Amino acid sequence: MYSQHWKLKRRPFENTLEPEFYFPSQTHQAALLKLRYLIENQKGTGVLVGPTGAGKTFVTHRLAKELNQQLGPWINLVFPQMSADDLLTDVAVRLGGESVVSDWPTHSVLPRSAALRIIERSLDEHARAGRQPVLVIDDAHLIDDPATLQALELLLNFQQPPQRAFSLILLGDRRLLSQLARLPRFDERLAVRAMLQSLSPDEAARYIQFRLEVSDARSAIFDDEALAAIAELSGGIPRRINRLADLALLVGYADARGELTAADVAAVSDEFATVGVD
Numbered sequence: 001m002y003s004q005h006w007k008l009k010r011r012p013f014e015n016t017l018e019p020e021f022y023f024p025s026q027t028h029q030a031a032l033l034k035l036r037y038l039i040e041n042q043k044g045t046g047v048l049v050g051p052t053g054a055g056k057t058f059v060t061h062r063l064a065k066e067l068n069q070q071l072g073p074w075i076n077l078v079f080p081q082m083s084a085d086d087l088l089t090d091v092a093v094r095l096g097g098e099s100v101v102s103d104w105p106t107h108s109v110l111p112r113s114a115a116l117r118i119i120e121r122s123l124d125e126h127a128r129a130g131r132q133p134v135l136v137i138d139d140a141h142l143i144d145d146p147a148t149l150q151a152l153e154l155l156l157n158f159q160q161p162p163q164r165a166f167s168l169i170l171l172g173d174r175r176l177l178s179q180l181a182r183l184p185r186f187d188e189r190l191a192v193r194a195m196l197q198s199l200s201p202d203e204a205a206r207y208i209q210f211r212l213e214v215s216d217a218r219s220a221i222f223d224d225e226a227l228a229a230i231a232e233l234s235g236g237i238p239r240r241i242n243r244l245a246d247l248a249l250l251v252g253y254a255d256a257r258g259e260l261t262a263a264d265v266a267a268v269s270d271e272f273a274t275v276g277v278d
Contacts, residue, residue, distance in 0.1 A: 002253035003215075012215035013246040015239055017061045020214050023207045023238070031059050031194040032066075035169060039067060039134060042161035043191035045168045047140075049176055050196030053239025056171040059196070060136050072131040078138045084151035088115035091155070095133060096122035116154065123164050133166040141172030141179065149179065153186045198236030205231060207238065208245055221249070225262035233269045244268055 003011060012021075022028075031048055038046040048056050064074045075094045082090070089108075092115040110118070126133055135155075143149055158164060170176060180187045199207055205227040212221060222230070222245070230248075234240035247268045252260050 002249050005253040005256075006221055006249060007216075007218050008212070009216040010214075011246070012211040012217070013242040013249070015242055017058055019062065019065050021211060022058060022062050023210050025199055025203050025207065027195075027197040027199070028055055028059055031056075031196055032063055034192045034194040035059070035063050036067065038169070038192040039063070039071070039132070039167045042132070042165040043167075044159045044161070045156060045170075045186075045189050046192030046194065047170045047172070047176060047180065047190055048194045048196065049172055049174055051198065051237055052173060053237045054196040054198065055238050056196060057138055058238075060169060060171065064134070071134055072126070073133055075133065075135045076138065077136070080137050080140050080143045080148070081145075082148065083109075083145065084147040085109050085112055085115070087148055088112060088119070088151055088154075091115070091135065092118040092122070095119055095126075112151075119155070120158055123158055123166055126166070127164045134169065135166065136169045136171065138171050140170040141174075141176040143179070146182075149183055149186065153183060156186070156189055199231070199238065199241075200236065201228060201231040204234065204236050204241060207241060211245075220259065221252075222260045222265075223262075226260045226265050229262040229265040229269075233265065243272070247271070 003009070031050075035046060035048065037043070048059065050056050060076075064071070068074070073095065075091070077087070077090065080087075086109055089110045092110060096118050123133065137152070152168070152170075155168060159166060159168075170180075177193075180190065205224075208222060208227055208230060226248070230241055230244050234244055244265060248260050248265055251268060252264060257264070
């Protein structure tokens with residue numbers, strides 16, 4: 001809607017995982033390096049924590065792109081609030097493919113012993129083929145059933161590098177660390193702990209300009225005060241930055257503005273507050 005007004009070839013502040021929009025901030029690069037170390041050195045299990053909207057999923061997608069030729073399959077579980085048996089069935093099917101569970105009724109939950117056998121056999125097959133699976137569980141802090149975390153703990157018993165290597169990465173907010181601390185055997189096997197921080201004011205400004213450049217902006221759209229206002233009002237969280245900047249572009253288009261100021265950003269932020277958007 002506003003792209004033509006601002007002479008942009010695409011919308012710069014969509015919450016997508018398109019690799020060209022990855023901004024290499026200090027905190028994101030540090031997390032990426034730790035997770036890459038985890039996988040390349042077959043360390044087993046790691047955790048990445050950070051505020052909602054900080055970019056945890058984006059980091060793992062970036063990692064998958066960088067390591068895609070060395071790994072496989074890359075499995076993302078985005079609905080962690082499932083029973084232990086549902087989770088193990090999902091992992092079994094996605095590791096081995098539908099053909100490995102052809103003897104069971106479609107969409108049924110496998111008995112735990114059967115799911116574990118399939119997982120073990122599939123991991124051995126991947127190992128013989130030179131593949132190293134990576135299992136990423138998004139929003140793992142939402143797992144409220146201890147039995148589900150214990151099922152994940154069972155998977156760790158299959159990690160036997162270099163003969164059978166796979167990586168397990170848990171993503172979540174800070175609550176995840178306390179949840180894992182209540183499972184000492186799991187917690188002790190975490191080889192890597194990475195934490196995403198919010199962007200500094202300078203990084204937030206560069207993040208905005210970077211996204212505009214990727215979208216082929218021909219001139220400055222936000223003045224320096226507007227950039228500083230977005231950094232402050234968003235707390236440096238990328239998803240919040242995207243939301244503020246996107247609506248500011250829309251309002252600026254509606255008002256036929258040529259440049260956006262701190263006052264424009266403040267008005268957008270007040271609108272969010274009025275309608276109760278976090």
